[in-house]
Amino acid sequence: MRFRPLLNIIGALLSILGTTMVVPIFISLGYGESDLNGFLISSILCIGLGLPLWLTTRYSRTLTNRDGFAIVTFSWIITAIIGSLPFYFSGAIPNITDAFFESMSGVTTTGASILGNAITHPHLENGIESLPHGILFWRSFIQWIGGMGIVVFYIAILPLLGVGGVQLFKAEVPGPVADKIKPRVRETAKFLWIVYVGITLAEVLALMGAGMDAFDSICHALTTMPTGGFSTKNASIGHYDSSMIHYIIIFFMFIAGVNFSLHFRAINGDMGSYKKDTEFIVYIIGVVVVTLLIFFSVASQNNEFSQLKFRESLFVTVSIFTTTGFGSADYELWPVFVQAVLLTLMFVGGMGGSTGGGMKVIRCMLLVKYAALETRRMLHSRALIPVKIGKQLIKEDVVRNTLGFFLFFMSAFIMATICLSAMGLDLESSIGAAASAMGNIGPGLGDFGPTDNYALLSDPGKWVLTFCMLLGRLEIFTVMVLFSKTFWK
Numbered sequence: 001m002r003f004r005p006l007l008n009i010i011g012a013l014l015s016i017l018g019t020t021m022v023v024p025i026f027i028s029l030g031y032g033e034s035d036l037n038g039f040l041i042s043s044i045l046c047i048g049l050g051l052p053l054w055l056t057t058r059y060s061r062t063l064t065n066r067d068g069f070a071i072v073t074f075s076w077i078i079t080a081i082i083g084s085l086p087f088y089f090s091g092a093i094p095n096i097t098d099a100f101f102e103s104m105s106g107v108t109t110t111g112a113s114i115l116g117n118a119i120t121h122p123h124l125e126n127g128i129e130s131l132p133h134g135i136l137f138w139r140s141f142i143q144w145i146g147g148m149g150i151v152v153f154y155i156a157i158l159p160l161l162g163v164g165g166v167q168l169f170k171a172e173v174p175g176p177v178a179d180k181i182k183p184r185v186r187e188t189a190k191f192l193w194i195v196y197v198g199i200t201l202a203e204v205l206a207l208m209g210a211g212m213d214a215f216d217s218i219c220h221a222l223t224t225m226p227t228g229g230f231s232t233k234n235a236s237i238g239h240y241d242s243s244m245i246h247y248i249i250i251f252f253m254f255i256a257g258v259n260f261s262l263h264f265r266a267i268n269g270d271m272g273s274y275k276k277d278t279e280f281i282v283y284i285i286g287v288v289v290v291t292l293l294i295f296f297s298v299a300s301q302n303n304e305f306s307q308l309k310f311r312e313s314l315f316v317t318v319s320i321f322t323t324t325g326f327g328s329a330d331y332e333l334w335p336v337f338v339q340a341v342l343l344t345l346m347f348v349g350g351m352g353g354s355t356g357g358g359m360k361v362i363r364c365m366l367l368v369k370y371a372a373l374e375t376r377r378m379l380h381s382r383a384l385i386p387v388k389i390g391k392q393l394i395k396e397d398v399v400r401n402t403l404g405f406f407l408f409f410m411s412a413f414i415m416a417t418i419c420l421s422a423m424g425l426d427l428e429s430s431i432g433a434a435a436s437a438m439g440n441i442g443p444g445l446g447d448f449g450p451t452d453n454y455a456l457l458s459d460p461g462k463w464v465l466t467f468c469m470l471l472g473r474l475e476i477f478t479v480m481v482l483f484s485k486t487f488w489k
Contacts, residue, residue, distance in 0.1 A: 014050025038090025111229025111442030147226020257350030325442025357440025
């Protein structure tokens, strides 16, 4: 492991993110609010540390696979630290643990918040809605940056990595296979970001057209596309009594849960790429089936088969399936069956190559296919039966990677649940919080449901969940490889 390439990229990240704080600085100036000094201090600190570090190590750009894993992991940790600085220095979140938790939740697009009400945060009389506009924008912006990937963003805007970009791309892009839509990694990263920005702008315009004000439209678009779920309102999307706004959010959450390479191909004229993709078809079927299951279960409670109940069922399904975590209804008031279904969805997540968290639809498909294949092999021991998704033959190493990922994912979830239980949480809350953090969802169950927050969780519990968020976003292997003896030899 060589440290100069790592320091080079960390220096660049510090400089870039310090520069992006200019936007919330102008927002703070425009509204004349108290968070201005916090952003000024954070920006000067980041640029003052980052620029010299980047310049002094700028000739160290050749990367190995080992360097790639370390750079990606530490880049996300450093970004979370940077993201926490405005929260802390502005006084919006005066506790270091809480500030880092909020930032890591944002950067990993989890959407779990410690921001509560006047009881948990006396300086925030109206909870989230008491925050300055600059801080509200920053919460959304760090989610947007984390959605497509911090390092992918870096590769797209700074053509300095050369061949080394491949190692970073493979280490960060979600899914069992990193889909290179262009021959060069930098071109792939650039075009993915073009699609990402374009769809975000489209959502801003759609929300403004539906009656949401410009600031809230920008903030919610910045958190919808990365499937983050931070809102500018205490009641999340439930604050808006508009079916049009809800359906727009549903539509863009659904889009965010789709492999972005499919969007790219569709924009370039290949609309048939959607129907040709088996994972996409399974994704749609999953949304439809779960929505109908929840709708009939919820509606039958009071014999209320209304448009409102269907919309709430669809919204919650898409929100949890894509790991966005926006709230429009309190699903803890719904039947236990529905909560069990939603808990299952927390582990699935969106498609591979999307901004969604969880294990990804493609991995779940591979696990089911592999289980069925092993059953057939028991009956036909000498048969050579390959694993196929649609017409695509899946390589053996991808299957092994998926099995290993599932083992690590469930092991991390169980260990997190045990740790939280040992800290005094009930089993339902522990399971919900661990599943939410690992799947990068935000709301969980029990004490951490859609109408609750993580403010009353102990500091050790917050650090456990922070680590789980990082594991979930970087898909475990990228982080866990750093704990092996072989890596440091």
